Amino acid sequence: MRIESVEPSDAVLVEAAQGGHLDSFGALYQRYHNPIVALAYAGLGDKHAAEDAAQEAFAIACRDLDSLRNREKFGAWLGGICRNVTRQMLRQQSRPAPPPDNSPDDGTQRQEQSDAVRRAVWKLPEPERELIVMRYFDGFSQARISEVLDITPAAVNGRLVRAKRKIAQFLKRDGFGS
Amino acid sequence: MGSVHDDNWLDTALDEAIGSSDTQPDFEQWKANHPEAVQTLAARRPPQQRPPATKTIKVHHLWAKLAAAAAVAIAAIVGVTQLMPPDASDTPAVARTLTGPMTHTFDDGSAVTLGANAGIRTYGAADKRGFEHLAGVIDVTVAKGKGEFIVTTPYGDVKALGTEFTLDLVDGTTVNTKERIELLAVEVTEGSVEVSNDKGASVLAEQQKLVVEKDRAPYRMNADGNMPARLRERMDAMIAAMEAGDDAAYTANYNSNYLYKLVKGQIEYDANRFGGTAEDAQRLQQALGHIASVEALTEVFQQSVNLEGVTNVYLREIEVSADGKHATARLVTGETNGRLRGSSPQWHYFDNDWWQVDD
Numbered sequence: 001m002r003i004e005s006v007e008p009s010d011a012v013l014v015e016a017a018q019g020g021h022l023d024s025f026g027a028l029y030q031r032y033h034n035p036i037v038a039l040a041y042a043g044l045g046d047k048h049a050a051e052d053a054a055q056e057a058f059a060i061a062c063r064d065l066d067s068l069r070n071r072e073k074f075g076a077w078l079g080g081i082c083r084n085v086t087r088q089m090l091r092q093q094s095r096p097a098p099p100p101d102n103s104p105d106d107g108t109q110r111q112e113q114s115d116a117v118r119r120a121v122w123k124l125p126e127p128e129r130e131l132i133v134m135r136y137f138d139g140f141s142q143a144r145i146s147e148v149l150d151i152t153p154a155a156v157n158g159r160l161v162r163a164k165r166k167i168a169q170f171l172k173r174d175g176f177g178s
Numbered sequence: 179m180g181s182v183h184d185d186n187w188l189d190t191a192l193d194e195a196i197g198s199s200d201t202q203p204d205f206e207q208w209k210a211n212h213p214e215a216v217q218t219l220a221a222r223r224p225p226q227q228r229p230p231a232t233k234t235i236k237v238h239h240l241w242a243k244l245a246a247a248a249a250v251a252i253a254a255i256v257g258v259t260q261l262m263p264p265d266a267s268d269t270p271a272v273a274r275t276l277t278g279p280m281t282h283t284f285d286d287g288s289a290v291t292l293g294a295n296a297g298i299r300t301y302g303a304a305d306k307r308g309f310e311h312l313a314g315v316i317d318v319t320v321a322k323g324k325g326e327f328i329v330t331t332p333y334g335d336v337k338a339l340g341t342e343f344t345l346d347l348v349d350g351t352t353v354n355t356k357e358r359i360e361l362l363a364v365e366v367t368e369g370s371v372e373v374s375n376d377k378g379a380s381v382l383a384e385q386q387k388l389v390v391e392k393d394r395a396p397y398r399m400n401a402d403g404n405m406p407a408r409l410r411e412r413m414d415a416m417i418a419a420m421e422a423g424d425d426a427a428y429t430a431n432y433n434s435n436y437l438y439k440l441v442k443g444q445i446e447y448d449a450n451r452f453g454g455t456a457e458d459a460q461r462l463q464q465a466l467g468h469i470a471s472v473e474a475l476t477e478v479f480q481q482s483v484n485l486e487g488v489t490n491v492y493l494r495e496i497e498v499s500a501d502g503k504h505a506t507a508r509l510v511t512g513e514t515n516g517r518l519r520g521s522s523p524q525w526h527y528f529d530n531d532w533w534q535v536d537d
Contacts, residue, residue: 008277008313009349012297016277020223022216024277026205027295033203047198055208062215066222110194117195136189136196143351164188 010147011071018065025065029058032075035148036082038137042130043086045122053089057082075147113176120170128163135160273302278314287321296347311336311362315346320369333362334375334390341369343382348492352510352520359510359518360392363492389492397495404498409505409525412532416523417491420511425483429476431534437479438472450504450526453536487513503527 008027016024036057041050060081068077121132127149134145146153181187209216276282278292282300286307290298296314308328320327322340329336331347346363364373365387372381373388378395380388388398399410412431419427439445440452440459447459454462469475490512498505505525510518524536 008295008297012275012277012312015275015299016297017219018222019275020220021275021277022209022220025219026209027277029205029208030203034201037201038198041198047201051201055211058208059212059215062212063218065219113191114195117191121192121196132192133196136192137198138201164185164192167192168188 009072010074014065014068014071014074018068018071025062028074032078032148033058034138035075035134035140035144036078038134038140039079039082039130039148040086041137042133043083043126044089049089053082053085056085060085073150075144076150079148079150116171116174116176117167120167120174123170124163124166128159128166131156131159132163132167273300275299275312278316284309284321286324288324288327289319291317311345311347313347313349315344317344318342331362333360333392334373334396336362336364336371336373338369338371341371342367343369343371346490348510348512348518350516350518352518355520357520359492359520361492361494361510362390363490364388364390364396389494391494397493399493399496402496405496405505406498406502406527406532409496409498409527409532412525412534413493413496413507416507416534417493417509420485420488420491423485423488425480425485428483428485429480432479433529433531433533433535434472434476434479436529436533438469438475441466441469441475443467451528451533451535453524487515489514505532 010028010031013024013028017028033054036054037047037050040053040057041047044050044053057078061078064081068074070077121129124132130149131145134140134148142153142156146156149156151159276292276298278296279294281289281291282298283289284300284307285304288307290309292298293315296316297312298316299310299312301309307325308330311329311331318329318338319342320338320340325339327338329338329345331345333347336343336345343364343366346365348359348361348363351358362373364371364382366382366384368384370381370383372379373390373396374380375390375396377393380396380398380401382388382398386398386400388396390396399405399413416428416431418424419431433451436445436451440447441462443463447456449456452459466475466478469478488511492510492512494508494510496505496507503526507523507525509521509523511521512518521537523534525532526535527533
């Protein structure tokens with residue numbers, strides 16, 4: 001009788017990693033890599049730069065793990081580190097308002113639509129943009145999103161609905177859809 | 179283009195615009211790129227926890243694939259001491275969190291093998307036998323004649339005297355019913371254990387298993403006085419079929435003769451004997467009315483059953499109706515991909531036996 005894939009909680013992994021168990025940090029890395037890339041992408045608008053930011057965020061987390069007292073809040077703590085890294089990168093680039101990366105210009109209606117959707121997403125206030133990008137980047141669970149953004153699952157739902165309504169309005173104003 | 183106010187259209191458009199299926203975590207690459215961070219973390223490891231031997235890890239992987247019953251045999255073959263870091267017995271007792279896969283041997287000779295995602299916390303006090311189970315699947319072998327050995331878990335304590343048992347701590351959400359599952363499954367390989375919490379206690383003998391859920395008394399089907407003996411046998415057969423992935427054995431729990439008559443329109447729909455609605459029964463008649471024999475229907479039924487990927491079945495509770503003729507089991511199944519799934523199989527007594535009528 002066994003389930004080998006039932007996952008230990010973040011708190012268990014953090015405690016083991018704080019004791020020097022590298023594989024436990026590896027498990028946290030596997031668990032949070034993509035959500036953190038998504039969070040960085042919401043800030044930077046560039047997937048390659050977002051990957052770099054996520055790598056740096058994990059390096060800082062690895063070095064500073066001892067400072068995390070509330071081990072259950074690892075996701076939110078890592079998310080905070082990621083936002084700091086992202087802001088530093090933006091400052092270095094002197095780019096206050098990042099535009100999203102666009103698809104290669106092949107002139108198709110589908111590509112125009114995707115570009116318009118991205119523009120609409122990046123018009124959202126940062127909290128709503130983070131939520132939308134995390135939700136649609138790789139289909140993360142509501143629980144994972146609420147952990148990284150440190151908001152309740154109910155708040156995730158409410159914010160998601162409001163953000164999508166705004167995106168629809170932006171798109172309509174831009175002449176997309178009916 | 180569809181309407182921007184159409185939620186489905188917007189979901190698809192956002193998926194296309196934002197989605198990124200090519201982002202994959204690569205921890206090995208990250209480690210290679212950040213040696214200083216890795217070194218900082220690894221330096222926190224006490225000497226006795228540093229990975230001492232490749233041999234140990236290989237043995238653990240092999241061990242982890244074996245059933246709990248093989249634990250003693252393996253220990254005898256490779257020697258328990260080989261499974262341990264060489265200096266562990268020389269270090270003073272300190273509280274430690276251990277994560278699998280690995281095997282830890284206590285000073286008294288008791289051993290615990292942690293599965294890939296399991297975690298435990300050992301006690302700092304050298305005179306206290308046992309440990310805290312934090313997550314995942316563990317196999318425990320308790321040294322005989324050394325006194326009480328207690329494993330504490332979030333949902334109850336497991337007390338053992340010279341025995342072998344497996345603990346499976348499950349914490350997750352079912353993918354279908356979105357129900358939070360927090361339970362401990364206990365299975366005894368040898369000897370006996372007592373499982374208790376503030377709601378109740380149950381003693382488990384060899385080859386018996388039970389489930390204890392958060393804030394509930396331990397539940398063991400065989401100790402359930404409300405359960406007809408024949409229903410227990412049938413439930414055992416259902417669970418065994420599910421865990422073995424045996425579609426034919428699972429299908430045998432259903433009354434094929436009754437279903438054949440229903441499909442052929444030779445018998446009236448009865449909600450107690452057929453788990454679906456009257457409309458479901460009609461659809462079944464339309465789709466399978468041409469079936470020529472009970473055997474042919476059974477074959478079709480077997481083909482529709484899919485038990486692939488089921489690794490564990492946790493029986494949480496069985497509720498028998500006041501008239502003693504209907505039973506509902508509450509199950510959670512674990513799958514190889516780590517997902518949990520909730521279900522409530524229905525059983526009914528008719529044609530002189532208990533039959534599964536719905537899954």
